[in-house]
Amino acid sequence: MQIQVDLERYRRQLLIEAIGKSGQQKLFDAKVLVCGAGGLGGPALTYLAAAGVGNIGLCDFDVIEPSNLNRQILYNCKDIKKSKAHIAKKKLKKFNPDVKIKIYPEKLTEENISDILKNYDVVIDAVDNFKSRYLINRAAYKSFIPLVCGAVCELEGILTVIIPKENTxxxxxxxxIKPSTELTSKVFGILGAIAGIIGSLQALETIKFILGLQHHCLKNKILIFNGIENTYRIRTTSKRKNCPVCR
Ligand SMILES: [Zn+2]
Incomplete structure (x- = not known):
């Protein structure tokens, strides 16, 4: 995208030293895939579009259910039973027409994931089950694409950034994965505000990466947010001996 778009929309972020016109051009040129357009994906997609990230891929095969509405802020009552990918695209295009949005209303599988991923600079994991998370992690690592993972459960959330080129x-x-690990989606409580915080942080880590601030990203680290205690703890992570993905 050329920087001929009306910059007035981005005036307040152009004032940020780490962005400026050159950073804004990097955001316009960036290609980000968001896997999951739910509680995490909604805020992540919204803030990427708000920042002017020029090319956004959106992967979700689900339809909108009434029980999604406590946290999935892209949707409303009239959207029930409609495709999340199609509705999300419509809302985001209305919000910022500068942004190109490509949707993948399909389930990610071993067969299709590499083909989808190869078109992007950064991937956001905003899915709701470990089976898909492990699949995205494997494919992103293999394709050397940075991955921003977020997850929420009840009143807690976590966030980490994986940069394969830096061997994190x-x-x-x-x-x-342990043999006993349950890989199917289990029903647990989620509060929308917690998903909003983690999804926003996923957008922020992605934007930092695009701007070339990856040394400040949460790589080899995991952030654990506790919404009851109001604490953000950051723990160091290390490569696991014999990890089948990154060793
Ligand atoms: Zn590993």
Missing amino acids: SCLQCIYP
Whole structure:
């Protein structure tokens, strides 16, 4: 995208030293894939579009259910039973027409994931189950694409950034698959405000990476946010010996 778009929209972020006109051009040129357009994906997609990230891919095969509405802020009552990917695209295009949005209303599988990923500079994992998370982690590592992982459960959230080119620890180093691990989606509580915080942080880490501030990203680290205590703890992570993904 050329920087001929009306910059007035971005005036307040152009004033930020780390952005300026050259950073804004990097954002316009960036290609980001968001896997999952739910509680995490909604705020992540919204803030990427707000910042003018020029090319956004959006992968979600689900339809909108009434029980999504406590946290999935891209949707409203009239959207029930409609495709999340199609509705999200419509809303985001209305919000910022400068942004190109490509949707993938399909389930990510071993067969299709590499083909989708190869078109992007950064991937955001905003899915709701470990099976998909491990799949995205494996494919992103193999394709050397940075991955911004976020997850929420009840009143807690976590966030980590994986940069394969820098040989950082991967999701499977932090959460190894055990034979007994339940990989299907389990129903647990989620508060929308917690998903909003983690999804926004995923957008922020992605924007930092695009701007070339990856040394400040949460790589080899995991942030654990506790919404009850109001604490953000950051722990160091390390590569796991014999990790099947990154070793
Ligand atoms: Zn690993």
